[in-house]
Amino acid sequence: MRKLRSLAVAASLLAAALFASDCRRPQAEQIVVTGASTVYPIVQMAAEELRRTKGLNVMGQGGGSTRGFEDCIAGRNSLGAMARELTPEEKAQVIAFPIAYDGVGIVVHASNQIDGVTTEELRQIYLKQVTNWSSFGGRNDRIVVVHKAEGHALREVFMKYTGLTPDEITRHTDVTAGDNAQVIRVIANTSNAIGYVSLGEVIKAAEAGQPVRLVKLNGIEPVMENVTNKTYPLFHPLYLISKGEPQGGGRLLLDFLRSPEGKAIIRQGNYVPLE
Amino acid sequence: MFRWNRARWFWTGTIGLGALPILAIFALAIFLFWNATAAAGQIGLRELATTEWLPQQSRYGVARLLIGTLAVTALALCLAVPVTLFSAGYLSLYARRKVRAAANAVIGLLGGIPSVVIGLWAMTWIVPLFGNSWISASLVLALMIAPTITLLSGAALRLVPADLLEASRALGVDEAIVSRVAFHHARRGILGAVVLGTSRALGEAVAVSMVAGNVVSWPNLTRPIATLTTTLIIELDSAAGLHRDALYLIACIVLIAISALSVFGRAAQRRAGI
DSSP, rough: OOOHHHHHHHHHHHHHHHHHHTTTOOOSSSSEEEEOOOHHHHHHHHHHHHHHHHHHEEEEEOOHHHHHHHHHHTTOOOEEEEEEEEOOOHHHHHHEEEEEEEEEEEEETTTTTOOOOOHHHHHHHHTSSSSSSGGSSSOOBBOEEEEOTTTTTHHHHHHHHOOOHHHHHHHHHEEEEEEEHHHHHHHHTTTEEEEEEEHHHHHHHHHHHHHHEEEETBBBBBBBHHHHOOSSSOEEEEEEEEESSHEEEEEEEEHHHSHHHHHHHHHHHTTEOOO | OOOOOOOHHHHHHHHHHHHHHHHHHHHHHHHHHHHHHHHHHOOOOHHHHOOOOEEGGGGEEOOHHHHHHHHHHHHHHHHHHHHHHHHHIIIISOOHHHHHHHHHHHHHHHHHSOHHHHHHHHHHTHHHHOOSSSSHHHHHHHHHHHHHHHHHHHHHTTTOOOOHHHHHHHOOOOOHHHHHHHHHHTHHHHHHHHHHHHHHHHHHHHHHHHHBBBBOOOTTTTTTTTTTTHHHHHHGGGGGHHHHHOOOOOOOHHHHHHHHHHHHHHHHHHHTTO
């Protein structure tokens, strides 16, 4: 009996402790943005700026575009982040605010000498119709094809651009990687690999000394300038979405990202703000 | 009424904190089962038993992932068990005490290396040789489960009574027969060691996902392969809705398999007196 009573006391103490920690949330309104990890760096940089200037508390979380949409519908975030076009059903349920677009870089190992590929050559590589780098003037080495995992926005963007079907992808892939960082890690460690990653992420990784490099696509140099003037052909839009007109903190964040300061921050992250 | 004396504080604290890990395990299991049953109900067992895993096309067949897991684990065992048994036999039956102590310390250290470190090493040393493939994944796994099997089966062999071995030697048989006697006597403990190693192999994710290629396919030694855990690790961060619940279902399958093997392995070890 005594043991039972101590057990009850212990349980209530535990519960009290859990509640106490829950109540210690900051008083300031918290702006929560969840969704595409590609949008995350932008939100992160804007968050720092807004904390410094306005004392706002912005919290970003990844989880993919679809999570951003579902959290938005369920009211679990202030704004959702999406890195792909919305489906018609999705469009009917939320308001989408385009904030920027992002180039998709074709990335190889730094030791790979090839100059670039065309869209058709990219298709042939990913369909395993061409399997050796020597076909493109590279060294005599097998081509290792890297894809992103199911559910990632870039996989969808790449599929749409090259016209590959899901079945063709699973049949010819050598490596499936999760997020951008993982694709970069695979390619940095595999001298004969090819993959596609958010352009800004590759530029950052290469600057940090990782042995990866971007190649030309259809003869267009993969630099921010060409993404900005839309001569670089492979890019995708970044959206912030909201169930109704955004209120309070969500509104402030959105307005900030569309202001000149916000656009400067987006450019700093190697994304292209909308004019 | 309560009177809060020292003894009561002591028991309250002890029982409360002692119950915490158990509650945590139950909370985890309930959370996984909750999401998994939701997914199983919505997807249907017939669909789950198919071989097509294409969540974007609403295909949720886990059969090939399961086969991938079994294939990678089985090959890893085939690679690891012979080596580890010879090594355990030498260290427990013949090595001098100093050698054994040093070797066990090193093997224990190998078992403590974080899997992401092993994965990075394997990406630069194993993948260039064998590609992102079934064989690479199994080699990495074999390396990771070898310490568990060596140390546990070594402990089982150490429990073989010395007079049993001396009696065999007195009969004039050669050392191969003597060690067979030792292995026969320790067979339950060794089985337990192998089973516990298997459960570690089933749950390993990070290192395997860095070398396996993670492409859903029929097992082929030199082609990429996906397992239950590698699929979890590369898809969970971007999955939503039913896709996410299906991944919880996969997590649930892994949890059940590992729990069952752990219980079985420990039972075998207990019967051997370890």
